[in-house]
Each structure stands twice: as structure tokens, then as C-alpha cells.
Amino acid sequence: MRKASRLFEIIQILRLAKKPMTAAAMAETLEVTVRSIYRDIVALQAMRVPIEGGRGIGYIMRPGFDLPPLMFSIEEMEAIVLSLALLERTGDDELKQAAKRVNQKIAGAVPAPLRQAMEGKALYAWGSAAPSPVGLDLGLVRRAIRDEQKLTLVYRDELGRATERMIRPIALIYYSQTANIVAWCELRQAIRNFRSDRVEHCAATQSYFKGEGDELRQLWTSGWTERPAAVS
Structure with a gap:
């Protein structure tokens, strides 16, 4: 979780809390270290967010602080x-x-x-749910798209043949039965779709393609009028 998101989450936790929240409890909820929570509390207090308390006794939000209201019809x-x-x-x-x-x-x-x-439970989205892919964490893919970070895949095609790929992920398409990763494939030197249910293994690398994501998405969408990207 990025720091900006974590600070917002801490504010939300303290706003809704009925009693003081310890750093350990917040760390468990946000899946970060207790030390990170202590640093975040100090940062929020420096931004004049009215958080009171301390180590061992927990933290509370003083009344009167609120985020802009949500106004929905x-x-x-x-x-x-x-x-x-x-x-x-x-x-x-x-x-x-x-x-x-x-x-x-x-x-x-x-x-x-x-x-x-x-x-009220009056609205429902009916139909079968797509199974979670076994060899792939879709959250990892979404983060790689945001961070423009390359991924490595072990991927099986429709005939069951496995290949190792280095990809630059640019989009995720959610279908009713599976999700497709849209990416620039360095092996094929082209935009390819990778079905999540055919990925046997996926890992982040230390290589990035900073600044290329928008250009690759334009390349992808420019071909829509001709034909969809091939499933690799």
C-alpha cells in the first residue's frame, strides 16, 4: 500500500473508531509494520490532523475533523x-x-x-463468478500496470506449450470466465493478450518501462478498428 493511501486509511479508521486504536491494531488491518503506523501518525499530526494519543495507549481523532462529505443521489x-x-x-x-x-x-x-x-439488498449482479487464477495474483498485475513495471510469466498457449515471457503490462480486461492481461510481449515484439487461467507463474522484476505505458495503450487501441490483439 502506498503511503498516501495508507494515510487516508488511517484517518478513516480513526474517524469510525469507537475507542482508541493502537498502532498494532491499525498495522494488522493495513498489513504494514507497527513502525510504519508510528511514522504515519507523526506525518498526519504534522499536517495538523487532530490525532491524539501515544504508544501503548492508542490513538483517537478529536471531534470536529472530517473529510469532505459524499453527496450522492x-x-x-x-x-x-x-x-x-x-x-x-x-x-x-x-x-x-x-x-x-x-x-x-x-x-x-x-x-x-x-x-x-x-x-437494502435490492440490487444484484447475477451470473457465475470467474475463478481466481491459480498461478497469478491479479493485484500484482494491477500494481505493475500503475508502476510501469515489467513482469515475467510462464505461460501455456491453447495447445499446452509453455514459454517464458517478459512483458510490459498495460491493461487488464475482466471477462465473465477469466481475465486477460494486455501487454507488450518482448518475445513476440508485439501487443499480446495473456489469459490469466493459462499463467502458471508470474513475478515482478526490477526492470521498468517508465513513460511508455500511454504510448503502448495508444498502439493497442489504434488496432481496435482492424482486429483485436492476438492471444499469445
């Missing part, structure tokens, strides 16, 4: 509820957990009538 809230429900149909476990956290945050911030719209 009923239709906008229904759109959010249905969008979050659709994430349950992906094989991306990290996104499914994120959807649950979004629901909790919105429920804690919106007025009662809109909260009822979220909790």
Missing part, C-alpha cells in the same frame, strides 16, 4: 452498489476485498436514507 448510490456487486464476479480477490471496504466507508459517511439504499 439515490440513482448514483444504486450505480455504486451495483458496480461493487459486479466486482464479486471477477476472479480478483484483492478487488473483491477492496469493494467490501468501499461499502463500509460509504455507509459510514452518507445520510441514513442513502445508507438504507446500500443495505
Whole structure:
């Protein structure tokens, strides 16, 4: 989790807490070290966020501090509820957990009538859910797309032949049965789609393609009128 996201999460935790929260409890929730939480608390206090407390006794947020209110219409809230429900149909476990956290945050911030719209269970996303890929962490792929970081794959084609690839991931497409990684394949020297259910192993590298992501996405989309990228 990046520091900016972590600072926001700490504020949200303290805003919704009914009692002082220890650094250890927050560290467990955010899956970071206790030392990171201590540093983040100091940083937030330096930004005049009214956090009080200390090591061993926990931290609280003084009353009166709040983030800008969320103002949604009923239709906008229904759109959010249905969008979050659709994430349950992906094989991306990290996104499914994120959807649950979004629901909790919105429920804690919106007025009662809109909260009822979220909790009413009147909207459903029906259909089969894509299984989580065995050899691939889709969260790792999304982070590599954001950071423009190269990945290595062990990939099997439709005939079962395995190859090792170095790719520059630029997009993820979620289908009902699987997810496809769109990437520049250094072996094929072209844009290729990689089905997540055919990836046997995936790992991040120490190599990056900084500044190339937008150009590669333009190359990818420019071919849409001709034919989709091949599945490698």
C-alpha cells in the first residue's frame, strides 16, 4: 500500500473508531509494520490532523475533523452498489476485498436514507463468478500496470506449450470466465493478450518501462478498428 493511501486509511479508521486504536491494531488491518503506523501518525499530526494519543495507549481523532462529505443521489448510490456487486464476479480477490471496504466507508459517511439504499439488498449482479487464477495474483498485475513495471510469466498457449515471457503490462480486461492481461510481449515484439487461467507463474522484476505505458495503450487501441490483439 502506498503511503498516501495508507494515510487516508488511517484517518478513516480513526474517524469510525469507537475507542482508541493502537498502532498494532491499525498495522494488522493495513498489513504494514507497527513502525510504519508510528511514522504515519507523526506525518498526519504534522499536517495538523487532530490525532491524539501515544504508544501503548492508542490513538483517537478529536471531534470536529472530517473529510469532505459524499453527496450522492439515490440513482448514483444504486450505480455504486451495483458496480461493487459486479466486482464479486471477477476472479480478483484483492478487488473483491477492496469493494467490501468501499461499502463500509460509504455507509459510514452518507445520510441514513442513502445508507438504507446500500443495505437494502435490492440490487444484484447475477451470473457465475470467474475463478481466481491459480498461478497469478491479479493485484500484482494491477500494481505493475500503475508502476510501469515489467513482469515475467510462464505461460501455456491453447495447445499446452509453455514459454517464458517478459512483458510490459498495460491493461487488464475482466471477462465473465477469466481475465486477460494486455501487454507488450518482448518475445513476440508485439501487443499480446495473456489469459490469466493459462499463467502458471508470474513475478515482478526490477526492470521498468517508465513513460511508455500511454504510448503502448495508444498502439493497442489504434488496432481496435482492424482486429483485436492476438492471444499469445
